[in-house]
Amino acid sequence: MGKSARKGKEANKTSQDEFTPEDKRLAGTLNYLARGVILGGSLAVIVGWLIPEVNMGRLLGLGLLAGCLAGVTMKNINDRKQGR
Numbered sequence: 657m658g659k660s661a662r663k664g665k666e667a668n669k670t671s672q673d674e675f676t677p678e679d680k681r682l683a684g685t686l687n688y689l690a691r692g693v694i695l696g697g698s699l700a701v702i703v704g705w706l707i708p709e710v711n712m713g714r715l716l717g718l719g720l721l722a723g724c725l726a727g728v729t730m731k732n733i734n735d736r737k738q739g740r
Contacts, residue, residue, distance in 0.1 A: 688734070689727040696723020 675683070700719020704712040 685731055688731040692723040692727025693720055
Protein backbone atom coordinates (compact mmCIF):
# COMPACT_ATOMS: atom_id res chain seq x y z
CA MET A 657 0.00 0.00 0.00
CA GLY A 658 1.48 3.33 -1.03
CA LYS A 659 1.61 6.58 0.90
CA SER A 660 -1.30 8.12 -1.04
CA ALA A 661 -3.55 5.14 -0.24
CA ARG A 662 -2.72 5.40 3.46
CA LYS A 663 -3.50 9.12 3.44
CA GLY A 664 -6.86 8.40 1.81
CA LYS A 665 -7.75 5.85 4.47
CA GLU A 666 -6.85 8.21 7.30
CA ALA A 667 -8.89 11.02 5.76
CA ASN A 668 -12.00 8.80 5.50
CA LYS A 669 -12.19 8.11 9.25
CA THR A 670 -15.38 9.42 10.79
CA SER A 671 -16.35 10.33 14.32
CA GLN A 672 -18.35 7.08 14.51
CA ASP A 673 -15.09 5.15 14.98
CA GLU A 674 -14.37 6.94 18.26
CA PHE A 675 -15.67 5.97 21.69
CA THR A 676 -18.09 8.15 23.58
CA PRO A 677 -17.15 9.38 27.08
CA GLU A 678 -19.66 6.94 28.58
CA ASP A 679 -17.97 4.05 26.77
CA LYS A 680 -14.56 5.15 28.04
CA ARG A 681 -15.89 5.41 31.58
CA LEU A 682 -17.40 1.91 31.40
CA ALA A 683 -14.15 0.51 30.02
CA GLY A 684 -12.27 2.14 32.91
CA THR A 685 -14.68 0.65 35.42
CA LEU A 686 -14.33 -2.83 33.92
CA ASN A 687 -10.55 -2.41 33.97
CA TYR A 688 -10.58 -1.69 37.71
CA LEU A 689 -12.97 -4.60 38.35
CA ALA A 690 -10.78 -7.01 36.39
CA ARG A 691 -7.68 -5.90 38.29
CA GLY A 692 -9.42 -6.34 41.62
CA VAL A 693 -10.82 -9.78 40.78
CA ILE A 694 -7.46 -11.05 39.53
CA LEU A 695 -5.56 -9.75 42.56
CA GLY A 696 -8.18 -10.92 45.06
CA GLY A 697 -8.37 -14.40 43.57
CA SER A 698 -4.60 -14.70 43.39
CA LEU A 699 -4.10 -13.70 47.00
CA ALA A 700 -6.82 -16.10 48.12
CA VAL A 701 -5.20 -19.04 46.33
CA ILE A 702 -1.79 -18.19 47.79
CA VAL A 703 -3.31 -18.11 51.29
CA GLY A 704 -5.01 -21.43 50.54
CA TRP A 705 -1.64 -22.99 49.73
CA LEU A 706 -0.11 -21.67 52.95
CA ILE A 707 -2.94 -22.83 55.23
CA PRO A 708 -3.53 -26.54 54.54
CA GLU A 709 -6.82 -27.04 56.43
CA VAL A 710 -8.79 -24.33 54.58
CA ASN A 711 -11.25 -25.09 51.77
CA MET A 712 -9.68 -23.68 48.57
CA GLY A 713 -13.02 -23.13 46.82
CA ARG A 714 -14.40 -20.98 49.61
CA LEU A 715 -11.22 -18.96 49.78
CA LEU A 716 -11.25 -18.38 46.05
CA GLY A 717 -14.88 -17.25 46.10
CA LEU A 718 -14.23 -14.92 49.01
CA GLY A 719 -11.12 -13.56 47.30
CA LEU A 720 -13.02 -12.87 44.08
CA LEU A 721 -15.76 -11.08 45.99
CA ALA A 722 -13.27 -9.02 47.99
CA GLY A 723 -11.38 -8.21 44.79
CA CYS A 724 -14.58 -7.00 43.16
CA LEU A 725 -15.27 -4.68 46.08
CA ALA A 726 -11.66 -3.49 46.05
CA GLY A 727 -11.94 -2.72 42.32
CA VAL A 728 -15.05 -0.60 42.89
CA THR A 729 -13.28 1.20 45.73
CA MET A 730 -10.22 1.90 43.56
CA LYS A 731 -12.48 3.30 40.83
CA ASN A 732 -14.31 5.56 43.30
CA ILE A 733 -11.03 6.88 44.73
CA ASN A 734 -9.70 7.58 41.24
CA ASP A 735 -12.93 9.37 40.24
CA ARG A 736 -12.80 11.50 43.38
CA LYS A 737 -9.18 12.49 42.63
CA GLN A 738 -10.11 13.50 39.08
CA GLY A 739 -13.16 15.46 40.26
CA ARG A 740 -15.87 13.38 38.55
